[in-house]
Amino acid sequence: MNQSSSIVIAGGGSTFTPGIVLMLLDNLDRFPIRQIKFYDNLYERQQQVADACEVIIREKAPEIQFVATTDPEEAFTDVDFVMAHIRVGLYAMREKDEKIPLKYGVVGQETCGPGGIAYGMRSIGGVLEIVDYMEKYSPDAWMLNYSNPAAIVAEATRRLRPNSKIINICDMPIGIEDRMAKAAGLASRKDMEIRYFGLNHFGWWTDIRDKQGNDLMPKIREHVKQHGYLLEEEMEGSQHSDESWVQTFGKAKEVFELDPTTMPNTYLKYYFFPQDEVAHTNPEYTRANQVMASREKHVFSECNRIAHVNTSDGMTLEIDEHASYIVDLARAIKFNTHERMLLIVPNNGAISNFDETAMVEVPCILGANGPEPLTQGKIPQFQKGLMEQQVSVEKLVVEAWIEGSYQKLWQALILSRIVPDARTAKQLLDELYEANKDFWPELN
Template identity: 65%
Template sequence: MSLQAQSVVIAGGGSTYTAGIVMMLIKNQEKFPLRRLTFYDTNQARQDLVAKACEVIIKERAPHIAFSATTDPKQAFSDVDFVMAHIRVGGMKMREQDEKIPLKYGVVGQETCGPGGMAYGMRSIPAVIQLIDYMEQYSPEAWMLNYSNPAAIVAEATRRLRPDAKIINICDMPVAIKKSMADILGLESENEIVDRYYGLNHFGWWTEMTDRKGNDLMPKLKEHVKNYGYAAVEEEGNPLLGEASWLDTFQKAKDVYAVDPETLPNTYLKYYLYPDYVVAHADQTRTRANEVMENREKHIFEECQRVFEKQTAVDTSIEAGEHAEFIVQLAGALAYNTYERMLLIVENKGAILNVDSEAMVEVPCIVSKRGYEPLCMGAIPEFQKGMIEQQVSVEKLVVQAYMEQSYQKLWQALTLSKTVPSAAVAKQILDEMIEVNQEWWPRLH
């Protein structure tokens, strides 16, 4: 029995990840067939560059897929089954500000954690809400799979502002970590691992890892992480993902693990547990944003231009991204009722028994045509509970600040963050961030 072909719009058509998503969609036509693929972006110049290359790729590898790219929301969102959203409001230049402004004050500069994440969240909220409204206006039966950052703040905003929307907020970071775990264990794929995990986006812990037969994988993983973190090798001459900052992040997991050796941590916890280390090892003049612009962005755009000029992608270096595989798996579960077990960001409602029921938590869920059903992770230890409750309040305060246009609430959010040392420093950072975000933030009072 053949599967019904789907219509997908990728919101963020000019993203450096879009071509990789297209490659993954093409690769998975037997599991998730497409009849139509549309790009949507407000930045036509960036989108055109990616779209011209993807048009060549689709003609060569999947000519049955109708392809188009547009800046018109009606055209983009009409006759759509899935919206795959990965937008970056303000682009990489504003990410650079998110990272560099906090560092000036001795505070973690990171795109999703701490002040940088809050600044990015204030820009992302209205844009994601607008995408939901377009979807509901033109294709009300569609699902939105949102992996726009900062996912935790965006998820809280959609819970508050569009509580009935058919949106699932996701993140590929646990998938990336599980891929490293599979390498450490000598497994062919992270899909061989069955896990139990609880927390918030970029803020969680694994409590159980088994293979499909139920064999416990935690002892071997813990022994490796204790010594090397999540890096599959010890030598620094093997840079993870080609960029040194990622190698450091995966290696630093050994120190994060030491804080609670009963669990295995998400790598992003280093920003909350070792902020002094992060700041001490940061280059205030060249942050992760600069790395991305000089490496991934430069490579992808140059390769897209080359593919377009040659009018062939036979020898392209563009590959299907690991986060794209996660998206295809999720869309397939919703479309074809495959009952996948996946980590999603969902309203708690008892999934973590001793945490705020309204918190947007990241836990394993069963995904089918019904949507998602969170699995109960039970009550969690006091250490993790305390950290989660503090961070949940930060995220709620950011969303309240946006909704109420409140300077006070956003100052409180920064002050409460575990990455910020004092209310005085929080205010200095906030005041400077207001200046650079005037084009995107609501006017705070």
């Protein structure tokens, strides 16, 4: 077996791509790479990122072959891993996902509620297309999918490509665990062993220990009770932090109160306190606008500058440390490391009192043959009830996509905790359908 890997990044034109490339280059000692390819269906957008990344790769690892292409055969031939982070409809559609619900006094968010459902209906076809290219041109490859909304995408791949080699993953728990580790006085989240159950963006930590087996929950619980997931430097305002994230991590304090025996995923705030989210969101200038004005502008102008001066000296593009879990993931499969990771997998009894076919997020042991979920046992009635409602939303969205069913999509919206009633759900559906005509299947 060749010890170095060939990778295609699907979504080569993403603003996250340069950070992922820098992260891969930073980890070559752990995960050697012989080839990096970019694939996107938008040539000009990808080319700006690719021109800069070509300069960076040439300077930092000239032995790596680099290709950027819009041709699926060229992109997906001779690859070991497909790293997929696509955004069908780009930020222009994300903006609609956020703004249309807000007109009805409903949370506008890219992965939760009506916005997440709209985005899911766009993403399913795009992700399946990439799976099919991979299986056609590199049948032994694995797809590491972190395209959002991960819950709906994972359910779609379970239903429609049940035998494909896909690992669905999300980085949000990783970011929270980084914060927990700091709150517990540890150097890294890798010094912790966790137990966790839930759906994507909808889960709870039940046990957190250090490598010696000492229980860290009491210390973390005390911190979250007082500060949520905020860290000291953020509370003092000494660290320049993104305001919306500061709000999100602080809000965990209130979410935690609903079940102080567990630690919550931050996204639960949208389901438990939707009215607060609507109240402090500017319907004229949402998260999508912030991202377009800041990260999008910065990444593309910096990529263009690097390509123009033909050197990465003094660049302001940053390594995405957060994404280093992708290397852990690929290494676990490539070198059969049996690393323990939080993945989105078919339940099959991992949670004993929950739907067997649900795509759940639980710790798994990952090796060359894919993930082996660790049993989490029975879950409490409170979480079970919430998860049953939410998994029904996800399943109905996928059924609506497969069948072209207006009725099922309406039912999905009604079941979302974020949508107040059936009439609002119908109004939302009609307006979202109109906005997504170019991306959704036809509904009847």
